[in-house]
Amino acid sequence: MDPRLAAVVKAYDVRGRSPEQLDAALARAMGAAFADETGISDGRGRAVVGHDMRTSSPEIAGAVADGIRFRGASVVAIGLASTDLLYCASGVLDLPGVMVTASHNPAGDNGLKMCRAGARPIGLDTGLGTMAEAASPLLDATVEPAEGTSVETIDFLTTYVDTLLGLAPVKGRRLTVVVDAGNGMAGHTVPAVFDRLDVDLVPLYLELDGTFPNHEANPLDHTTLVDLQAAVREHGADIGLAFDGDADRCFVIDETGAVVSPSAITALIATRHLAHEPGATILHNVITSRAVPEIVTEHGGVAVRTPVGHSLIKAEMARTGAVFGGEHSGHFYFREFYLADSGMLAALHVMGALAETDTTVSALMAEFSRYAASGEINSRVDDAAAVIQRLEADYAEHDLDRLDGLTVTADDWWFNVRPSNTEPLLRLNVEGADEPTMARVRDEVLARIRA
The missing domain is CATH 3.40.120.10 (Alpha-D-Glucose-1,6-Bisphosphate, subunit A, domain 3)
Structure with missing residues (x-):
């Protein structure tokens, strides 16, 4: 695999700085490899392509489309989209799809999330690695659309709204809802969905802006929720909602401003x-x-x-x-x-x-909400495998399993440690029957990890 691709191909997607790592040439090469991998390189196949609001996204999406057309397939372009809108289009149209987004990453990044027809995911072990190998020789080649291929532009937003409201209608009393889109793609989907609901919407940062001028669109980092929490309290709202950059994740704030697990x-x-x-x-x-x-x-x-x-x-x-x-x-x-x-x-x-x-x-x-949780705590380690092996020995008297990292379980607590896929980090999550139990186990395990 070309080192330029190895630097951006992750476990579940392609992601990196744009244009330094992910530029139009790399996007075209991956688009061509995607067409081959999904079996649409037959002159009759089609793929759906959408993109987020990042400044580099339109160019990257156009390059992906060119790569798909290079292999003889045509493109259904849905334009601005959340990732779940792209999945909806892939499912309804039964077409493979590419979403241009770096999700909650910083403004200078971009990426590609890919799926087979019916929104079936493509990860490193289910086609992404093969695509990266196939794309390598195309990085410096001329990749242009083939004659007879086309780009059909459609607006899929109404179908998306119809689909979601058919699955989860909101009926009953009128709610006051504060939504923080973080200048991400929820700013595109929230107005369309909420226009069909009996709610009073209090909007925060719904303007699409790939520079994220107010805060990163990453609600997993609770420091990004401060404005939403304040707005919920200020407006006496029933609930607050925070979406990440590509709006496939949602966090909930209760009426007091507390984060709901x-x-x-x-x-x-x-x-x-x-x-x-x-x-x-x-x-x-x-x-x-x-x-x-x-x-x-x-x-x-x-x-x-x-x-x-x-x-x-x-x-x-x-x-x-x-x-x-x-x-x-x-x-x-x-x-x-x-x-x-x-x-x-x-x-x-x-x-x-x-x-x-x-x-x-x-x-x-x-x-x-029955137990006390630590939340995810990251520790930088030189050898994650060695640390996990040491913890396994230290807690050998407890129930252990290795389904994902190491989980250690006792009667009134458990913890899990997992290595990051992309960084030299070990991720710790602890839960206890109550706050003191959780804190005791958390501090003990962290001390062992960081020793």
Whole structure:
């Protein structure tokens, strides 16, 4: 693989600084390889291409389209899109797709998220590595659209809104909702969706701006939620919603301004699905709260634990027939949405559950929030494997598993350590029966990691 591609090809997508690492030439080469990998290089095939609001995205999307057409396929261009809008188009049209976005990364980055027809994910081990190898000799070649190919431009936003509201209608009392789009793609989708809802919308940073002038569009970093929390309190809002840059993740703020755990959101949405499909399978990854499988079981469902990562979860959903899956990072996956993740669909489920009651978000979520969690804590280490091996020996008297990193489980606490895919970091998550228990285990494990 050419070093220029090796630098930007990650576990689940292509991502790097643009144009220093990801430029038009690399995008064209990957577009051509994508056409080959997805089997549309036959003169009759088509692929859908969308892009976010980053300053480099239109050029990158055009280059991807040129690469696809170089292989004899045509392009359906949906223009500005959130990642879940691209997934929706891929699913409804049954076409492979490319989304140009770097998600929550800084403004100078860009990337490519790719899927097969029906929004089936492509990761490093399921085609992305092969594409990178095939693209390598094209980096310095002339890659131009073939005669007879075309670009058809369509507006898919209405179909996207219709699809989501058909899956999760919001009915009941009128809500006041503050939405922080972080100048990301939720600024494109929120107005279209909320125009169809009986809500009072308080908008924050809905203007599309790939320079992120107000804050990074990364709600996993809770420092980016300060303005949203203040606005919820100031307006006496029922709920606050924060989306990341490509709007495939959503975080929820309660009426007091507190962040609602994505694990609690997973449990809530799981119960809504189980009410309609008793006995259904629900997926949760290794770092979601212990409350999630407990609540799924209590509501008659089957809880299946998975590694972290969207392509792994989507594959497991397909294998098990799971109706829903949730990650503690704010990704939520829906069988009826082509097994894909959608921050907006998760938000609609939460608003729907709230509107059906006369209670608050904090009261609604109380039954789903049972334990104290540390959140994810990163430590820079030289040899993650050696640290994990040492922890495995230190905690050998407890239940251990290696489904994803190392998970150590006791009666009233558990912790998981996982190496980063892209950085020399070890990620720690701890949960305890109460705050003192969690803090004790967290501090003890961190001391061992950083020794």
